[in-house]
Amino acid sequence: MNIRQYTIGIAFASILSGCDSNSYLEDLYVAPEAAFTTDKTEYSVLETVHFSNAGEGTSFTVWPGNTGHCYGVEGDTGFATGNDGTFAYSYDEPGEYEAVWVASSIDSDKQPVFSTAKARISVVDRNGGLENFVISNLYRMREYAGTVYFNSTGEKVSADTLLCPILWDAWRSAKVNSIQALQLIEFELTSSTATFSWLDKSTGSLRPIRSGISTSRIVDFMDNGKLAVQKFVVTTSSGNETSYYVAPVMIPTFTDFKVNGVSGTIERDIAFYNRYSVTVKLPSSTDLTALKPEFTVMNGDAALLDGTNVKVSIGGQPQTSGSSTVDFTSGQAVYDIEYRMAGENNLHLVRSTEVTVNIVH
Amino acid sequence: MKIIDNIRISALAAIIAVSASGCRDYFEPEYTGYIPENKFYDNINSLRMGLNSVYNVVQSKNYEFSELLFGLGVSDDAWAHQDVSSGTIPDVLNFTFDTQNEQILTRYRTQYLGINKANQVIRNAGNIQFKNNGSTKKELREVYGQAKVLRALFYFNLVKTFGGVPIQPEWQELGSLIVPRSTVEEVYAYIEKDLREAVLLLRKGRYQQGEAGQIGVGGGLGLLMKVLLYQASPGTDIPAEVKAEKWKEAYEIGRYFIEGADLSVNDLLKFDERYTDTKWEDFASQMFLEDNVSKESVLSGSDIVNLHKLDAFDNIFRLSGEFSIESLIEINHFDFSGLSSDIDESWGLYNNFIHQNESGVSLSPVATKDLYNTMANDPRLMYTITGRIYNEYFCQEGTISLKSHDAAEGYLFMKTFLFASEGSEAGRNYRVMRYAEALLIYAEILLENQEPRRAVDYVNMVRQRARKLIDPSNPNAKYNPVKDANFKDVSYAPYDITREAILKEKRIEMAGECDRWFEVCRLGQSYERQQFLARNLPTEASGKIRQRGKHFKKGINELYPIPYKEVYTSNGVIRQNFGY
Numbered sequence: 010m011n012i013r014q015y016t017i018g019i020a021f022a023s024i025l026s027g028c029d030s031n032s033y034l035e036d037l038y039v040a041p042e043a044a045f046t047t048d049k050t051e052y053s054v055l056e057t058v059h060f061s062n063a064g065e066g067t068s069f070t071v072w073p074g075n076t077g078h079c080y081g082v083e084g085d086t087g088f089a090t091g092n093d094g095t096f097a098y099s100y101d102e103p104g105e106y107e108a109v110w111v112a113s114s115i116d117s118d119k120q121p122v123f124s125t126a127k128a129r130i131s132v133v134d135r136n137g138g139l140e141n142f143v144i145s146n147l148y149r150m151r152e153y154a155g156t157v158y159f160n161s162t163g164e165k166v167s168a169d170t171l172l173c174p175i176l177w178d179a180w181r182s183a184k185v186n187s188i189q190a191l192q193l194i195e196f197e198l199t200s201s202t203a204t205f206s207w208l209d210k211s212t213g214s215l216r217p218i219r220s221g222i223s224t225s226r227i228v229d230f231m232d233n234g235k236l237a238v239q240k241f242v243v244t245t246s247s248g249n250e251t252s253y254y255v256a257p258v259m260i261p262t263f264t265d266f267k268v269n270g271v272s273g274t275i276e277r278d279i280a281f282y283n284r285y286s287v288t289v290k291l292p293s294s295t296d297l298t299a300l301k302p303e304f305t306v307m308n309g310d311a312a313l314l315d316g317t318n319v320k321v322s323i324g325g326q327p328q329t330s331g332s333s334t335v336d337f338t339s340g341q342a343v344y345d346i347e348y349r350m351a352g353e354n355n356l357h358l359v360r361s362t363e364v365t366v367n368i369v370h
Numbered sequence: 371m372k373i374i375d376n377i378r379i380s381a382l383a384a385i386i387a388v389s390a391s392g393c394r395d396y397f398e399p400e401y402t403g404y405i406p407e408n409k410f411y412d413n414i415n416s417l418r419m420g421l422n423s424v425y426n427v428v429q430s431k432n433y434e435f436s437e438l439l440f441g442l443g444v445s446d447d448a449w450a451h452q453d454v455s456s457g458t459i460p461d462v463l464n465f466t467f468d469t470q471n472e473q474i475l476t477r478y479r480t481q482y483l484g485i486n487k488a489n490q491v492i493r494n495a496g497n498i499q500f501k502n503n504g505s506t507k508k509e510l511r512e513v514y515g516q517a518k519v520l521r522a523l524f525y526f527n528l529v530k531t532f533g534g535v536p537i538q539p540e541w542q543e544l545g546s547l548i549v550p551r552s553t554v555e556e557v558y559a560y561i562e563k564d565l566r567e568a569v570l571l572l573r574k575g576r577y578q579q580g581e582a583g584q585i586g587v588g589g590g591l592g593l594l595m596k597v598l599l600y601q602a603s604p605g606t607d608i609p610a611e612v613k614a615e616k617w618k619e620a621y622e623i624g625r626y627f628i629e630g631a632d633l634s635v636n637d638l639l640k641f642d643e644r645y646t647d648t649k650w651e652d653f654a655s656q657m658f659l660e661d662n663v664s665k666e667s668v669l670s671g672s673d674i675v676n677l678h679k680l681d682a683f684d685n686i687f688r689l690s691g692e693f694s695i696e697s698l699i700e701i702n703h704f705d706f707s708g709l710s711s712d713i714d715e716s717w718g719l720y721n722n723f724i725h726q727n728e729s730g731v732s733l734s735p736v737a738t739k740d741l742y743n744t745m746a747n748d749p750r751l752m753y754t755i756t757g758r759i760y761n762e763y764f765c766q767e768g769t770i771s772l773k774s775h776d777a778a779e780g781y782l783f784m785k786t787f788l789f790a791s792e793g794s795e796a797g798r799n800y801r802v803m804r805y806a807e808a809l810l811i812y813a814e815i816l817l818e819n820q821e822p823r824r825a826v827d828y829v830n831m832v833r834q835r836a837r838k839l840i841d842p843s844n845p846n847a848k849y850n851p852v853k854d855a856n857f858k859d860v861s862y863a864p865y866d867i868t869r870e871a872i873l874k875e876k877r878i879e880m881a882g883e884c885d886r887w888f889e890v891c892r893l894g895q896s897y898e899r900q901q902f903l904a905r906n907l908p909t910e911a912s913g914k915i916r917q918r919g920k921h922f923k924k925g926i927n928e929l930y931p932i933p934y935k936e937v938y939t940s941n942g943v944i945r946q947n948f949g950y
Binding site: 055057076077086088092093097098099150153154157160162197199280281282 | 822861
């Protein structure tokens, strides 16, 4: 049993027994001698710092030394340790802090006696990261009430890669601040002291973006005429760099669909980005049992397609424009379009669309 | 070990137990001057008294003020004079508190007070000598079910505020009063189990007139939907695969409550999946179920679906709107002032808002300009927030002169406004949950279950109710500055746009109802919204500078610290939250 626990035990015993003598204070008084340890001297932001008593006293207070908790500063506060003389804390900003440990005891005159000790704690930001990423205001969607823009929020598909799904209309209608050229982005970093930059492929250098939540900056996603994965870098105040790759992946769609030379009307489902319908009006005499639809995906855009990265199927059966036969006797067939941005073998940068083709007379 | 069965145990009674752990002999003498629980709770009326004492906790100043402070005061919807003061309340508002903050301790302690009172009712329900004629058994089920809902409500408040907390056993032993913290997932599982069982037990109807103020099945189902929603939400510390499952479970409950789909007892309880060590017969006996109820029994949705409806928005917060058909959980308050009583019930949540010719007490939150702007062109605005120019609607019974316009931007919350004819705030009820919230929760559930169109339909159901405020047939429409053309339905739209619309609708519909902070936390937006506050700090008339949002630490302040006393007295058994 250490001295602190012993003192507390006696204190309660005296309360319970109704003892009114203070003589035991004199016997038990131990001059405070502040001393403490931490498990190490350098920590990461938000990493737990364990303070432990290594001295003498009956109660202990920790002043971590960050804003609001500096010893000797009026209005600042310290933290009482647990009764085992330990205290856990974490710093949310990098920096050098002077932590102060105050040990105290009550002497035989019932007066508190204090002792202080100090130590420097270094906090570095090693874990800067990208928390949120949005390609914003891509396209004004007039089909919805009010002023509504298509914003593409990044979805993490691996530790360092984010997929930003892109609506075809946004690409097709691309003008100023569009995905085909310069693009507004918004981002949030895990650390408020980290900085964010993007790789300018034209110069091969990193271009910093002033960091901050909801900060909008313009970034070029194009590379040699193709829509490309863009590299971003988060740099912590300690100099650590973490790279992130943002992939703007098209949500594929048919841009042309013909049956027997008759073009269909293509419409997106107003409640989904990846559901379309095609309506084709054919003469009532048309034999629907073995039609050979001709279709084009995303205008065959060379900036998006490499000849292998789109697959069209019905119920898992691959479909080739102008050669695959489809039985439309039910009046309907459901196509699936799968687009893999970075080639047919890429498992992560994938988007699919369901297209329901209706034949009407 | 002697079972404690005759004393009320609060979580902080652990202080005494631990302090005196070396002095157990001190407690060994036989207790005198008490009535053992099993003798006190031997009839249904005694059990009702026990239940009333649980309701009293929700009705207490400590509970309601805590909801106001933590649910609204710290959120991005409110400023207060106290933002620029010093003390325990400003420390909570500004996230400058330490682990010994009295407001945090009170919140923690009040919930456990309620839990221990609810535990008394729950553990003693089996002692009741009821006539086995069906009716008394039904009464017993309803009391038992209400105690479970209230216990769930207290734990829900705890887990939202502190993360995983100790789950107090229904039967406590003197030597094991200190219980380590459970995980967030475990606490939610405990809450969910209580609520699912309660739905089976609660009255399949509303309590009205002389019985009003009790929780029926609508309250149980509404809270269950909310608890499932919170578990599935991005800001809750629960594994992703569990969250996905919770969206599906929430859909099942929503279909039963909101749409009237039938639900089997097994699907309600998940009996086969979650009660693997329990026989149905034993469970049915513990729950006082009738012999003809089996886990295959079907609960008819048609018995439920019409119990609650949206009511007139311009009436639900008035005196005449108390115990409205829209109320799912509403805590009764009675004005004892004429009886020269000092009963705590005379203190109401409403005391803290700005009333006619009064300044309010303690907190007196006022709305942020951001909230005001969010509601612009919404017919609900004039009933929710007012600026310095009073709408004639509020002057119908004479001139009014509200105070505290000098706080922040001066937008006062008006759902708590009292007309002269409505008596004092002391008798005004506390609305814990309304059907409108359940509808908007269901909209979010539908969206997450890939039904965006139907989600929008439920948002528009709430908006169409709001539109009635400006319908020419409404006599109050003439006061409303919003015109019909400016207030449209939400369009069908994909996931992201619809989600934003649902959340915006919820913020507007529930503005000033002590839920915003927890909503923001469950969405994982607490840091973002605190940063928003910090960038938009209004000056106070006194010239003092606000600090709201500036001290919020991301990764730490999403949860409050376990009160120091609790950690200290547990001798390390109860671990502190990260960063405190």
